[in-house]
Amino acid sequence: xxxDGESAQESPLRRRFLDxxxxxxxxxxxxxxxxxxxxxxxxxxTGAFYHSFRNWKEFEAALIEHWRDAATDRxxxxxxxxxxxxxxxxxxxxxxxxxxxxxxxxxxxxxxxDPEVRAALRQVDRVRRDAVARYLRDLGVDxxxxxRFAGMAMLLLIGHESAGTDIGELExxxxxxxxxxxxxxxx
Numbered sequence: 404x405x406x407d408g409e410s411a412q413e414s415p416l417r418r419r420f421l422d423x424x425x426x427x428x429x430x431x432x433x434x435x436x437x438x439x440x441x442x443x444x445x446x447x448x449t450g451a452f453y454h455s456f457r458n459w460k461e462f463e464a465a466l467i468e469h470w471r472d473a474a475t476d477r478x479x480x481x482x483x484x485x486x487x488x489x490x491x492x493x494x495x496x497x498x499x500x501x502x503x504x505x506x507x508x509x510x511x512x513x514x515x516x517d518p519e520v521r522a523a524l525r526q527v528d529r530v531r532r533d534a535v536a537r538y539l540r541d542l543g544v545d546x547x548x549x550x551r552f553a554g555m556a557m558l559l560l561i562g563h564e565s566a567g568t569d570i571g572e573l574e575x576x577x578x579x580x581x582x583x584x585x586x587x588x589x590x
Contacts, residue, residue, distance in 0.1 A: 417465070419447070420451075421465060422469075423441050424436070425466070425469070426444050427444055428510065429503055429505035429509065432505075433509040433513045463520075467510070470507075470527075474502055475530050479530060482498065488538060488541040488542045491538050491541065492538055492581070496578065499560055504563065504564045504567075504570070508564040510524060511524065528557060532554060532557050535553035537549075544587065545586070552584065552586070555580065556577065556580070560573070
């Protein structure tokens with residue numbers, strides 16, 4: 404606990420470092436993801452960093468959890484509240500377009516060499532894919548096709564993040580896939 408009774412897990416200082424970590428990942432890539440860069444991004448010292456995290460490994464684990472919560476768990480929960488399946492699909496595309504793509508690309512690079520990050524990334528991708536498939540089934544799309552389409556949507560997202568293409572290309576690809584797939588024409 405901190406002096407004011409707030410847990411270190413929830414402290415604004417801790418969140419500030421986590422947000423800065425995402426900025427550094429997006430700006431500098433995984434190669435530039437260093438404690439000095441994170442501290443510089445916050446404008447705070449390493450002392451403040453160690454007040455919030457015992458060590459760099461704890462920070463990394465907290466950052467991945469922070470990313471998963473902000474870029475998947477809370478977004479899916481928010482999408483689940485849309486009353487209409489059509490609204491949900493449109494909102495899903497908008498959410499996909501607003502993800503921290505450059506940071507996620509760096510996380511994908513990081514995951515290639517870190518089994519814990521790889522496991523978290525696989526879980527995020529699975530939650531996202533399952534949400535897309537569920538929303539398509541809610542539209543009346545057959546389960547097998549919904550799952551295959553969700554897989555394709557994930558490939559579009561991951562390909563965009565890996566290639567660093569223009570966000571307009573991702574939006575066009577996602578909307579084009581929906582508009583031209585015969586399984587969606589009836590809806």
